[in-house]
Amino acid sequence: MNTKRHPRMTATATAAEFLMASRQCEIRNLEYFLQMGRLVQSVGNLVHGLQRERGATNLYLGSGCQRFARERTAMVKENDQLAATFRQALADIQEDLTTHPVSSPLLGHIASALHSLDQLPGLRQRVNDQEASVSEATEWFCDSIHQLITVxxxxxxxxxxxxxxxxxxxxxxxxxxxxYCGQERAAGSAGFSSGHFDNALSRRMMHLVEAQERCFEVFVGFASEESLSLWQALRAHPRELEIERMRQMAVSVGPYKSLDKDMADRWFNLMTERMDDLKKIEDSVESAFHHRCVERYTEARHSLAHQETLLASLEQRHASTTPVLVVCDNGVEVGAADAWAGEGVGQQSGRSIFDLVQEQTRRLRQMSEELQSAKEALEDRRTQEKAVLLLMEHRNISNDEAHRLLRKLAMDQGKRLPEVARALVSMAGVLS
Amino acid sequence: MNTKRHPRMTATATAAEFLMASRQCEIRNLEYFLQMGRLVQSVGNLVHGLQRERGATNLYLGSGCQRFARERTAMVKENDQLAATFRQALADIQEDLTTHPVSSPLLGHIASALHSLDQLPGLRQRVNDQEASVSEATEWFCDSIHQLITVxxxxxxxxxxxxxxxxxxxxxxxxxxxxYCGQERAAGSAGFSSGHFDNALSRRMMHLVEAQERCFEVFVGFASEESLSLWQALRAHPRELEIERMRQMAVSVGPYKSLDKDMADRWFNLMTERMDDLKKIEDSVESAFHHRCVERYTEARHSLAHQETLLASLEQRHASTTPVLVVCDNGVEVGAADAWAGEGVGQQSGRSIFDLVQEQTRRLRQMSEELQSAKEALEDRRTQEKAVLLLMEHRNISNDEAHRLLRKLAMDQGKRLPEVARALVSMAGVLS
Structure with a gap:
């Protein structure tokens, strides 16, 4: 019955090999994310730089190139440096990404982000020449930042x-x-500096406030300890109250009353401080991420080594106590294989390869279950974006309006936003 | 403003590089699945062989080692060959799998499957020595086949x-x-050969019939054209009516009446023919899979080459019509970058890098949407397995009973099975 079969040791070694391969695969994945951490950090820094440059550019253009010229020049210089760091982080991870078969969409989005950044020098020149409007500049910055966050x-x-x-x-x-906070700063600045908020601008402010809240809710659900306490400190800061009061003014003043234009500077500074604090929270998450990757990497290397030792000792014991089984190809060997698998050898050492296989399977199953909630949060975000796009196309409305409509549907039906978004997306096929 | 920035051409080349990398990544993925196809095929063949050996082993043990001895010996030999082919396909893909960071669970399940196969010689010896019971042998075969399908x-x-x-x-x-059809064959054989079906056995038959139906429903939703017409031919075959009549007998005869024991052979042969036809459907899906991989691979290589040509011509045109822009680091260059991105160069050639980036993003988005339904089918299966495990643990009931309970819940609530399973799994955290 044993014709054509591989020798016993090879067969056993193969199960062990794949067990090891499964661990090695996890380690590779962690190495990849250690690199990915640097990329994410460089994106965060670049986004923050671009948000600052956006603010300065708007004030520069809004003041007829009178204000913020010096600050803007410094920011441009700094952002070129940040963009170079981002490109370097990309170059470092490019090969890894390309060999990673599921990263095709990621690579596509990186290409989009890079392409967007390639347009920055042209935009800046047009700003220098006062050829670009505030809205044109803002649109480019928003789009570019969106591309980077998508990465x-x-x-x-x-x-x-x-x-x-x-x-x-x-x-x-x-x-x-x-x-969203940055966009709210821009919207508020436009209103306060003109002294008026028309209905569209008030609605936009409300939308941006709500969109922020939703993002921070999800953040809180997955935040690291330190970042969470930084967030609580931000919430408890007296600045928040002042921002809240100014927001109330913005949404209730209407298009006819006029506001003190000096409030524009106050608003801009408050929101800038807020964004700087948010950047600190982001840095704290980044550092927790790095820390966690290193920790998991060390653990994984450790348990791979441990597993290697265990497997080697199991093989050695097998070889020394039952040498005949390795070379013979008959019934005796078969009996040993059974003992190996069930009790016999395994029982002697307290651990059998069966235990190791079971343990890895259990561990991976548990990981996949834990992963579920993170994936769901990402999926919710994706579904909402899809639902918003759908509404924009179907009803020919703006992004803001689509967001608002989605929220209204959720409120009317007493359901959670992601649920309504899912229902909408799943209906789309039927309705269109 | 241009200090510390990479020279223009490099920056542009980088966006193009990542665009190419995104395509290359797709191609790599397709190469990987061409290999994966061979692995899947070897799994299908091995599973079929093990199902046949399971049937022969049961009949061999059930007849006190009188019947099917010769057939069984031939199957053992054949299955050793099929297992060797499976191991070879694994060896061929192992390196690719290990460098594929998301395949850690797959590798873990392969280790489980191999470990299970390593026990086969021991089991066979115990069957030869008449030391193994029918239920012990069946359990091993079922478990091993389940592991292979999980791969x-x-x-x-x-x-x-x-x-x-x-x-x-x-x-x-x-x-x-x-x-499930194979398990139904075994359950039916046990009943018909003993001349009785007790309640548990009747219920098991019903469960296996329903479980089959659900699998084939999903299959129909994703089947290739040829496999679908094979499936329709199977359904229209007169054999199906005879099987249906025997099923009715099995679930309605009860523990007290007795059946003609010759029906056992008839049942076994009918179900064996059915399984052989199902194997042909499986082979047809396999061949469609292979065909599709080759087709997509050829397409992808073709469009990569096309994209390379386009990018090269864009770069060349850029270099030849605006040579000064490549070397200068001033406002003129910036203007060109703008033209490059928006209209200028792109308009001349009819295609700009912007178009290419947009196209790739659109294509990937569309693919991700299409992928959704396949992923959902897999997720449904995973969720149902989880829900069944949950019910088994919570209520201390068997796998069959858990399946039945789940179906009952769905029926009572007028919901689809996956919905009820999802609700159950999501409640588990709250309830336990």
Whole structure:
């Protein structure tokens, strides 16, 4: 019955080999995310730089090139440096990414982000020449920042380790929330500096406040300890109350009353401070992410080594106590294989290869379950974006309006936003 | 403003590089699935062989080692060959798998499957010596086949190309359905050969019939054209009516009446023919899968080459028409960058790098949407398995009973099975 079969040791070695390969695969994945951490950090820094440059550019253009010229020049210089760091981090990870078969969408989004950045010098020149409008400049900055955040979002999609995935989910949501905060700063500045908020601008302010809140809610669910206490400190800061009062003014003043134009500077400074604090929270998540990757990497290397030792000792014991079984190809060997698998050898050492296989399977199953909630948070975000796009196309409305409509549907139906978004997306096929 | 910045051409080349990398990544993924196809095929063949050996082993043990001895010996020899082919396919793909960071669970399941196969010689010896019971042998075969099917299931999880993922979903469901059919063959054989069906056995028959139906429903949703017409031919075959009549007998005869024991052979032969036809359907899906991989691979290589040519011509035109821009680091260059991105160069050639980036992003988004339904089918299966495990643990009931309870819950609530399973799994955290 044993014709054509591989010799016993080879067959056993193969199960062990794949067990080791499964561990090695985890380690590779962690190495990859250690590199990915540097990329994410460089994205966060670049986004923050671009948000600052956006603010300065708007004030520069808004003041007829009178104000913020010096600050803007310094920021441009700094951002070129940050962009170079981002490109370097990309160059360092490029090969790894290309060999990673699921990263095709990530690579596509990186290409989009780089392409967007390539347009920056042209835009800046047009700003210098006063050829670009505030809205044109703002649009470019918003789009470019969105592309960069999408890179982090796509990176989070490729994580297989739950705690690491969770931290990237926290990261992408604090980044996104900070960007909404930046857009709110811009909207508020436009209103306060003109002394008026028309209905559209008030609605936009409300939308941005709500969008921020949603991002921070998700962030809180996945935040590291330190970043969470930084967040609580931010919330408790007296600045928040002042911001809240100014927001109330913005949404209730209406288009006819006029506001003190000096409030524009106050608003800009408050929101800038807030964004700087949000950047600190982001840095704290980044550092927790790095820390966690190193920790998991050390653990994984340790348990791989441990497993190697165990497997070697199992093989050695097998070879020394039952040498005949390794060379013979008959019934005796078969009996040994049975003992090996069930009790016999395994029982002697207290651990059998069966235990190791079981343990790895159990561990991976548990990880996949823990991963679920992080994946769901990402999926929710994706589904909401899809639902918003759908509404924009179907009803021919703006992004803001689509967000508002989605929230209204959720409120009317007493359901959670992601639920309504899912229902909408799943209906789309039927309705269109 | 241009200090510390990479020279213009490098920056542009980088966006193009990542665009190319995104394509190359897709191609690598397709290469990987061409290899994976061989692995899936070897799994399908081995599972079929083990199902046949399971049937022969049961009949051999059931007849006091009088019948099927010769057939069984031939099957053992054949299956050793099939197992060797499976191990070879694994060896060929092992390196690729290990460098594929998301395949850690797949590798773990392969280790489990191999470990299970390592016990086969021991089991066979115990069958030869008449030391193994029918139920012990059946349990090993069922477990080992389940492990092998799980390998294909996990492989399907790693696909990023929608049509390929769909075919693997079809594959895994036809495999699973065929396995339930094999288990139904065994349950029916036990009943017909003893002349009785007790309540537990009747219920098991019903469960296996329903489980098959559900698998084939999903299969139909993702089947290739040829496999679908094979499936329709199977359904229309007169054999199906005869099987249906015997099933009715099995679930309605009760423990007290007795059946003609000759029916056992008839049942076994009918179900064996059915399984052989199901194997043909499986082979047809396999061949569609292979065909589709080759097709997509050729397409992808073609469009990569096309894209390379386009990018090269864009670069060349850029270099030849605006040579000064490449070397200068001033405002003129910036203007060109702007033209490059927006209209200028792009408009001349009819295609700009912007178009290419947009196209790739659009294509990937569309693929990710199409992929959704395949992923959902896999997720449904995973969730149902989880829900069944939960019910088994919570209520201390058997796998069959848990399946039945789940179906009852769905029926009572007028919901789809996956919905009820999802609700159960999501409640588990709250309830335990």
């Amino acid at each position: 982090v979002f796509e990176a989070a999609e490729t994580v297989a380790e739950p705690s690491i995935a969770g931290l990237l989910v926290a990261m992408v949501h604090v980044m996104n929330g900070k960007e | 294909v299931f996990e492989a399907a999880e790693t696909v990023a190309e929608p049509s390929i993922a769909g075919l693997l979903v079809a594959m895994v469901h036809v495999m699973n359905g065929k396995e």
